[in-house]
Structures are given as structure tokens and as C-alpha cells.
Amino acid sequence: MLNRKIGLLCTSVAGVVLLSACGQSGDSEAASEATSDAGTTVLANGMTVAEQIKLRHDALEAIGDALKGAGDQLKSGSPDMAVIQAAAASVVEKSTGMEDWFPEGTGPDSGVETDALAVIWEDKPDFLTKVSDMQGAAAKFSEAAQGGDAAAIGGAMKELGGTCKACHDKYRKDDD
Numbered sequence: 001m002l003n004r005k006i007g008l009l010c011t012s013v014a015g016v017v018l019l020s021a022c023g024q025s026g027d028s029e030a031a032s033e034a035t036s037d038a039g040t041t042v043l044a045n046g047m048t049v050a051e052q053i054k055l056r057h058d059a060l061e062a063i064g065d066a067l068k069g070a071g072d073q074l075k076s077g078s079p080d081m082a083v084i085q086a087a088a089a090s091v092v093e094k095s096t097g098m099e100d101w102f103p104e105g106t107g108p109d110s111g112v113e114t115d116a117l118a119v120i121w122e123d124k125p126d127f128l129t130k131v132s133d134m135q136g137a138a139a140k141f142s143e144a145a146q147g148g149d150a151a152a153i154g155g156a157m158k159e160l161g162g163t164c165k166a167c168h169d170k171y172r173k174d175d176d
Helices: 002-021 026-037 049-075 081-095 124-147 150-171
Strands: none
Touching: 049 081, 049 150, 081 124, 081 150, 124 150
């Protein structure tokens, strides 16, 4: 942790020296310094803002990939239940702890690119309810996958997709 702080300090000092050498004014210097520092704030969990945002992005991408893989199997002529079961288990595993992926300071105002909308932190109780709903639906999806009945798996997957959509509709920036 100390080495990270020293590295960040050295990076900031080097940036100020470089800007000074280029003849930048104080206002531009402050703006540039704020931009270069975006995401370097260390959170209570020891991660930087940028690391936390990347962690949640990567985990959500992995969940999406697992759901796509399971969906592709269900659409095939003869689904491989082992692939679906692994995908369903992955969704449960990857969504564990999701309620902690959005600490204060990791929203759009952090200066780090994120699809998370500020309303997450403005309406945290509703957001956390949607996260819990998703995790519950993921568990049902995994249970259905273990049963091996394609129709039951499809129904559970549809329910899970509905929980994802409910959260994305309110709390995620459009993909446009």
C-alpha cells in the first residue's frame, strides 16, 4: 500500500513538473492534475476507484458471457447440460458480493468511465433490492440447471434476465 501511495505521489509530482516546464497556467495545471488523478483515490477496501470500477465491469461482463453461453446451448438442437450447469454456477459465483461493487465514489462523478448511473447512490435501497433479486434469480437458475430440464432452465433464465433488465433500465447508462 505504501509503495502504491509513493508511486501515485511520484506520478503526480512528475505531472506537475512536466506541466510547469510546458508553461501551463495554474488553472490548466489543476484541471490536468485532477484528470490524471481520476480513479487513483484509494477506497476503504484498499482498491483504487479505477480498480473497483474495472472489477465490477469485468464481473458483469463475465455474467453476461455465461448467460449468453447458456442461452446459446438452450437454442441449439441438443443442449449440453454440463455447459449450462457450469454457466449457471458461474453466474451465482460471479454475482456473490455484488452489493459491495458500488461503493461511494465509484460513480460517474469519479472521473473514471463507467456505465453506472448516479441514481445508484441516490436510491441505494432500491438498487440493493434489485441486486438481491438478481442473486435470488441466479440461484434459481442454477438449481434449474442442475435439474437438467431445458424448459425449467429456460423459465429460470427468463426470470433472471428480467432482474438484469430491471436494474439496467434504471441504473445503467444506455448502450447507444
